[in-house]
Amino acid sequence: MSEHPRSDALVAEIQREFPRFRLRPKSTSALQRAIDVALKIVTLGAQREYLTRYHTVLGDTLWLPSRWPDSPDDARYVLLRHERVHLRQRRRYGFLGMALIYLLPILPLGLAWGRARLEWEAYTETLRATAEVHGLAAARDPALHDYLVAQFTSGAYGWMWPFPRMIRRWIAEVLADIERETGAR
Ligand SMILES: [Zn+2]
Structure with missing residues (x-):
């Protein structure tokens, strides 16, 4: 019996959609370690958790941080829901298109509309999966919203969209959609 039935089932589902999908530890990849060093440099140390906390889809591989083995099943499930969005984006735009959208417009750092x-789109799925797994109250949790805002406005993703009120409006719209769909109030 698996220790992670929910996330293992989702991995199998993702592999039916993306047969080459695989999970690998970042620590085993020279490229991932090089990206970590580059991010520390270009963000002046603001993104220093690339290898320990952040999950990264590149091609068909989900690169896992060092804390993955300790992640509980539900956390893995929510995370995989987010990353599946990136796999579908890659299919939609192609590898090069995805890289260009992710890295370029408008600026690589500070105002990266494409990446934002x-x-x-992927963090919308994070909110939806959180509501499904942990309930609407968890999706409404201000601490989660603060975390999401920080992903956009901090150096975590290179200050990709430093406008917290806009992010909070997006979050409120997604929650309203979820509430409407589930008939919650
Ligand atoms: Zn993402």
């Missing part, structure tokens, strides 16, 4: 849109 791609991440916003």
Whole structure:
């Protein structure tokens, strides 16, 4: 019996959609370690958790941080729901298109509209999966919203969209959609 039945089932589901999908530890990849060093440099140390906390889809591989083995099943499930959005974006835009949208417009750092849109679509799924797994109250948790706002406005993703009120409006719209769909109030 698996210790992670919910997330293992989702991995199997993702592999039916993306047969080459695989999970690998970042620590085993020279490229991932090089990206970590580059991020520390370009963000002046603001993104120093690339290898320990952040999950990264590149091609068909989900690169896992060092804390993955300790992640509980539900956390893995919510995370995989987010990353599946990036796999579908990659299918939609192609590898090069995805890289260009993610890295370029408008600026690589500080005002990265393309990256913010791609991440916003994925974090919408984070909110939806959180509501499904932990309930609407968890999706409404101000601490979660603060965390999401920080992903966009901090150096975590290179200050990709430093406008917290806009992020909070996006969050409120997604919650309103979820509430409408589930008939919650
Ligand atoms: Zn993401």
